[in-house]
Amino acid sequence: MVFTIRPAVREKIGLLFGIAGASGSGKTFSALTLAEGIKGQNGKIAVIDTEAGRALHYAPMPGAKADPASGTFDFMHLDFPPPFTPERYVEAIKAAEEAGATVIVIDSMSHEWDGEGGCSDMAEQAAIAAATDRNGVVQAWKVDAMTAPSWKKPKQLHKRMMAKLIQCRTHLIFCLRAQEKIKFEKVKDERTGRERNEIRQMGFMPVCEKSFMFELSGSMTMHPETPGEPRYDMQRKLNHDLQAIFPAGQKITVDTGERLRAWAETGADRPPADTDADATDDLIAAIQDAPTLEALQRITSSPKTKQWRKHLSENRPDLSDRVDASVNAALEIFEREDEGAAA
Known part of the structure; x- marks a missing residue:
């Protein structure tokens, strides 16, 4: 960064x-x-x-x-x-x-x-x-x-x-x-x-x-x-x-x-709203809220999500990294839950 x-x-x-x-x-x-x-x-x-x-x-x-x-x-x-x-x-x-x-x-x-x-x-x-x-x-x-x-x-x-x-x-x-x-x-x-x-x-x-x-x-x-x-x-x-x-x-x-x-309202105008960041926050929230591995897979495999992640990868690598990290963190949680259930 x-x-x-x-x-x-x-x-x-x-x-x-x-x-x-x-x-x-x-x-x-x-x-x-x-x-x-x-x-x-x-x-x-x-x-x-x-x-x-x-x-x-x-x-x-x-x-x-x-x-x-x-x-x-x-x-x-x-x-x-x-x-x-x-x-x-x-x-x-x-x-x-x-x-x-x-x-x-x-x-x-x-x-x-x-x-x-x-x-x-x-x-x-x-x-x-x-x-x-x-x-x-x-x-x-x-x-x-x-x-x-x-x-x-x-x-x-x-x-x-x-x-x-x-x-x-x-x-x-x-x-x-x-x-x-x-x-x-x-x-x-x-x-x-x-x-x-x-x-x-x-x-x-x-x-x-x-x-x-x-x-x-x-x-x-x-x-x-x-x-x-x-x-x-x-x-x-x-x-x-x-x-x-x-x-x-x-x-x-x-x-x-x-x-x-x-x-x-005294001061310079604020920078315009970062719509990419707002949309990415909503996607990350959905990923974090996925109750099951199947629900997470439905989110990540949807055409809309794939298209958005492609857009971020090409234009906003900082936001793309955040989405990748949230997906990996969610996967780790489900893996630990599976291991706990198996034990």
Whole structure:
């Protein structure tokens, strides 16, 4: 692989911004207010709604015009029922982009991790399946033992989703639920010298994969006592520039969104999307997901795959090597499984 070194130049970015909060903290209204400022004069807002149409509360009445000052917004609505798998989130975002959205609000992103069919649900179901004997009886003792390995696939799917989101050209705003968390800590009693358990309040924490909020361009948490305001005493990721855009104690406004867009779109144009790399990622994902050797062979022997691998071999050897490596890795896994079964 040849490395290229060039002078660093700031580039425009597609925003990935997170707003977490408990019920009543104003996260959906704040997300739509931000989106109104981000979209500008000619942009379009889309809302991916996992909350059974709750976002429609912010749509104008039939025949009426949207008025952000009064709490209504002009947006396209995508109803998103379960299962809330990472792949379906990517599909929903693509559908919103194809409909012309320039800024997308995802409400709520928490379902990807903790909703029906989300990552936690997938891991739990995989653990139960692995702990079920041939007679269909679940061995309770084995469920706990299978919990850790059952997270491998959900984490892989979440990682793939994040890779897609980071490459997205559209501005994305994620709403996330937050829950009050506590932590049990062992504390030494100064009087007796003995250890005792003590409950420590952790405050409101976003319901999501533990590093999700910190992988975004920026994120914040809101509190029901101060709806619509970023809280600096709660989990957040706001660099110096973003702190100036989101001052503590001030509600989010349309002007806030305009300033956020200006921050994101300051710099050189981003390089065009690498469509070859995107298509190759999809092929590699299919190879990695092949449940059997026969399924893998169907993928690799299809005319479409053969034609694509030929194209990569002639034009993109870097991507061709990645496909070859993924096929070899999948074959090795099936060979080890066969050896284990034979033993």
